[in-house]
Amino acid sequence: MYSQALNERVEGPRIVEDPEKLAAFQARIDAEERIEPNDWMPEAYRRTLIRQIGQHAHSEVVGMLPEGNWITRAPSLRRKAALLAKVQDEGGHGLYLYAAAETLGVSREELYEQLLAGKAKYSSIFNYPTLTWADIGCIGWLVDGAAIMNQIPLCRTSYGPYARAMIRICKEESFHQRQGYEIMLALCRGTAEQKAMAQDALNRWWWPSLMMFGPPDTESRHTAESMRWKIKRFTNDELRQKFVDATVPQGHYLGLTFPDPELRFDEATGHWRFGKIDWDEFRRVLAGHGPCNRERMAARRKAHEEGAWVREAALAHAAKRRARERAQKIAAE
Amino acid sequence: MTTIHLEETPHLTYVLRLADTALVNAHRLSEWCGHAPMLEEDLALVNIALDLLGQARLLYEHAAGLEGKGRTEDDLAYLRDAPQFKNLLIAELPRGDFAFTIVRQTLLSAFFHPFWQQAVGSTDRTLAGIAGKAEKEVAYHLRHAGAWLVRLGDGTEESRRRTVEALETLWPYTGELFEVDTVGEAMIEAGIAPDPATIRPVFEESVDRLLGEAGLERPVAGWMQTGGLRGVHTEHLGHMLAVMQHLQRAYPGAVW
Ligand SMILES: [Fe+2]
Ligand SMILES: [Fe+2]
Ligand SMILES: [Fe+2]
Numbered sequence: 277m278y279s280q281a282l283n284e285r286v287e288g289p290r291i292v293e294d295p296e297k298l299a300a301f302q303a304r305i306d307a308e309e310r311i312e313p314n315d316w317m318p319e320a321y322r323r324t325l326i327r328q329i330g331q332h333a334h335s336e337v338v339g340m341l342p343e344g345n346w347i348t349r350a351p352s353l354r355r356k357a358a359l360l361a362k363v364q365d366e367g368g369h370g371l372y373l374y375a376a377a378e379t380l381g382v383s384r385e386e387l388y389e390q391l392l393a394g395k396a397k398y399s400s401i402f403n404y405p406t407l408t409w410a411d412i413g414c415i416g417w418l419v420d421g422a423a424i425m426n427q428i429p430l431c432r433t434s435y436g437p438y439a440r441a442m443i444r445i446c447k448e449e450s451f452h453q454r455q456g457y458e459i460m461l462a463l464c465r466g467t468a469e470q471k472a473m474a475q476d477a478l479n480r481w482w483w484p485s486l487m488m489f490g491p492p493d494t495e496s497r498h499t500a501e502s503m504r505w506k507i508k509r510f511t512n513d514e515l516r517q518k519f520v521d522a523t524v525p526q527g528h529y530l531g532l533t534f535p536d537p538e539l540r541f542d543e544a545t546g547h548w549r550f551g552k553i554d555w556d557e558f559r560r561v562l563a564g565h566g567p568c569n570r571e572r573m574a575a576r577r578k579a580h581e582e583g584a585w586v587r588e589a590a591l592a593h594a595a596k597r598r599a600r601e602r603a604q605k606i607a608a609e
Numbered sequence: 610m611t612t613i614h615l616e617e618t619p620h621l622t623y624v625l626r627l628a629d630t631a632l633v634n635a636h637r638l639s640e641w642c643g644h645a646p647m648l649e650e651d652l653a654l655v656n657i658a659l660d661l662l663g664q665a666r667l668l669y670e671h672a673a674g675l676e677g678k679g680r681t682e683d684d685l686a687y688l689r690d691a692p693q694f695k696n697l698l699i700a701e702l703p704r705g706d707f708a709f710t711i712v713r714q715t716l717l718s719a720f721f722h723p724f725w726q727q728a729v730g731s732t733d734r735t736l737a738g739i740a741g742k743a744e745k746e747v748a749y750h751l752r753h754a755g756a757w758l759v760r761l762g763d764g765t766e767e768s769r770r771r772t773v774e775a776l777e778t779l780w781p782y783t784g785e786l787f788e789v790d791t792v793g794e795a796m797i798e799a800g801i802a803p804d805p806a807t808i809r810p811v812f813e814e815s816v817d818r819l820l821g822e823a824g825l826e827r828p829v830a831g832w833m834q835t836g837g838l839r840g841v842h843t844e845h846l847g848h849m850l851a852v853m854q855h856l857q858r859a860y861p862g863a864v865w
Contacts, residue, residue: 337648344643348636348849351856351865352683353666356639357659363642364655371648409856409865459865467863575644583646585771586707589764596763 291319305506310436313379321505324498325435326380327396328507330387333373334398336366338391338572342406343415351409358455359412365448372444376437392577400558401484403566410463410470410477416456418478418485418523424449425519426489434506457526464530471531478527479535486550487558489516495555517547524548611861613680613688619795621675622695623802624736625685626792626838628668629696632686634717635661636849637704646707653753657714660746667739674735687857691840691847698837699782701846708771711757712779715819718751720786723811727803736801755819762823769824776820777828784833786812792838 297316304311311317340363347363350356374384390396401419406412427449430442463474490512493499502508510518527534538551560566615621638658645651669682699717704710725747728740761768787805789797796802813827820827836842856865 340643340651347639347642348852349855351687351863353632353662353669353686355865357662357666360639360642360655360659360662364652364659367643367648367651367655371652374648462865466865467860469860470863470865579644579646582644583650583707585765585767586646586650586761589768590760591764592768593760593764 293318293320302504305434305504308506309434310439311434312436320501321507322380324502324505324507325438326377326382326387329373329377329380329438330382330390331397331399333370333377333387334391334396335402336370336373338398338402338576339419340366340370341572341575342402342404342568343412345406346409346412349409350412355459362416362452362455365452369445369448372441376441379437388580392573392580394564394573397562399488400561400566401488403561403569403572404480404484405568407480408473408477410460410473411481413456413459413463413474414477414481416452416454417460417526418456418481419488420449420452420456421523422485422488422519424453425515425522429509429515432506432509460530460532464532474530475532478532482535483553483557484561486516486520486553487561489513489519491555491558492553520548520550521546611688612690612693613684614693615676615678615680615685615689618675619792620733620799620801621672622792623796624668624672624675626695626697628665628672628685629694630700631661631668632665633694633696633846633849634700634714635659635665636853637700637702638710638714640704641710650707654710657750657753660743660750664739664743664746667742671735671739683857687854691842691850693840694837694842694846694850695840696837696846697782697785698834698843699779699785701837701843701849702779702782703845705775705778706771707757708761708768709775709778711754711761712772712775714750714754715758716779716783716786716816718747718754719815719819720783720808720812722747722751722815723808724803724805727808730800731802732800751815755815758819759822762820762825772823773825776825780828780830781832781834784830785835785837788835788838790838 298318301311301316301318301321304315311321343359343363343366347356347359350359374387377387378384387396391398401422406415424446427442427446431439431446433439433442460474463470490496493511493513496512499508499511503511524534524539536551538549540549541547542549561569564570615625617625635658638654638661641654642651642658645654665686666682669685672685673680673682697717699713702709702713705713722744725740725744729737729744731737731740758772761772763769787809789805793802793805797804817827856863
């Protein structure tokens with residue numbers, strides 16, 4: 277899940293909404309109608325969406341960094357092409373999502389400034405390092421896999437532009453997931469060293485992947501409101517369980533062992549039961565103290581700062597060109 | 610796997626030069642992924658890199674076929690060392706700033722667009738097929754890089770200064786585009802390769818047009834760099850290959 281911090285309060289003045297409008301809005305939601313940009317919506321709905329879509333967009337963009345780390349070292353030309361295309365897709369997801377957020381009255385620049393200033397969150401998963409090629413397999417298999425689990429219900433989320441962006445994104449994410457699993461399969465069918473590489477990557481990525489779904493429902497303060505507005509359709513724990521149920525058999529098929537001694541199949545419920553998630557680690561990483569938080573933000577800021585002169589040049593050229601065209605038009609008259 | 614040595618014929622050498630140039634250029638562009646001045650450029654530079662990588666793969670496959678020893682594209686890309694790489698030097702220079710990348714891509718595209726257009730008529734039908742695809746791709750690369758060249762040249766004091774600097778650094782590497790050695794002669798003779806002499810006027814015309822729009826001047830042609838086609842490179846290629854080939858070299862024979 278790319279919007280883990282959704283359970284925090286949305287800042288802003290408390291707004292008392294017109295109860296009649298609120299009731300009409302809720303009725304539309306209950307009737308499964310899509311809310312469109314020009315429709316009336318409660319301020320809290322708008323703010324929640326801006327934050328969630330913004331976090332999702334930032335996650336796509338920051339997520340380009342850990343995988344981008346292996347583009348120049350991809351072990352075959354076919355893998356290199358696939359990885360380049362995947363990271364490009366993630367950048368494209370960032371673009372669609374910023375565009376969806378803009379329909380709610382916030383600019384991409386504003387959102388991006390919040391990220392660079394450390395005020396906006398992005399998925400904690402991207403604060404972990406990619407140390408070997410197997411990490412690229414694990415990210416596709418687990419991280420894109422977890423993203424899909426979360427995002428498929430978002431294709432039916434109540435806000436139209438977000439739902440439509442998710443439909444397009446989900447298709448690409450499932451492709452990424454299959455590609456990642458295929459990397460893992462090649463490693464697990466390869467040499468002993470390759471298999472060890474795959475196991476080591478699973479050991480490092482498994483728990484952080486489970487944390488992608490956000491805090492447990494017992495600690496999720498705003499889930500109820502998001503569920504009522506059909507921004508969310510499943511709780512964090514429901515989605516996490518779905519992910520574990522889908523993923524564990526895939527890992528076993530690879531011949532890998534999950535780093536969880538308590539993992540076992542519960543015949544009665546048909547679910548895989550897993551051990552306790554280290555929520556201290558989750559909160560620590562989300563608060564900025566993960567292995568790569570500082571590096572990721574430094575890389576984003578560096579690209580932004582080093583690109584400033586390019587963006588200025590583009591604006592200056594556009595202005596000069598308009599001026600020249602105007603002058604030409606006047607001369608012609 | 611230890612370094613492989615191909616038994617090169619002029620035809621094989623020629624195709625390797627094209628393949629290596631495309632791969633090395635793609636590698637430099639791919640270094641921008643996640644670090645470009647704006648998200649749109651992350652995507653656009655990767656697009657160009659993907660096209661070039663696709664061309665490189667087709668060309669390596671063709672080269673492997675010409676050698677006829679059952680080698681793969683990956684053998685050719687990952688198991689040859691720097692002196693065996695035959696790419697143009699201009700492609701291997703470090704990515705530099707955005708102006709450097711744009712000027713390089715403009716110059717390379719201004720050459721390769723007419724090059725591939727002519728190569729469509731090659732007597733090497735495989736090469737002609739690759740040319741048909743590459744020609745369309747490079748037309749887009751030239752439009753994209755050219756539009757940026759104009760923006761940067763015309764934009765601000767700083768963007769102009771950086772663009773002029775890049776142009777002056779890169780210009781001495783353009784001589785190699787038109788170099789014809791015995792391999793080149795044999796290929797032109799056989800109708801396999803276009804004669805670069807016929808490409809030069811088209812190249813100069815499009816470069817001059819873009820520089821004119823950008824308010825820049827073509828640097829005076831002076832001494833030109835040379836060596837890439839013979840495997841004599843800059844200091845940079847060895848580092849690039851060390852990174853690129855790392856996994857194939859560290860785990861010989863592994864399948865990924
Ligand atoms: Fe994505
Ligand atoms: Fe996503
Ligand atoms: Fe993805």
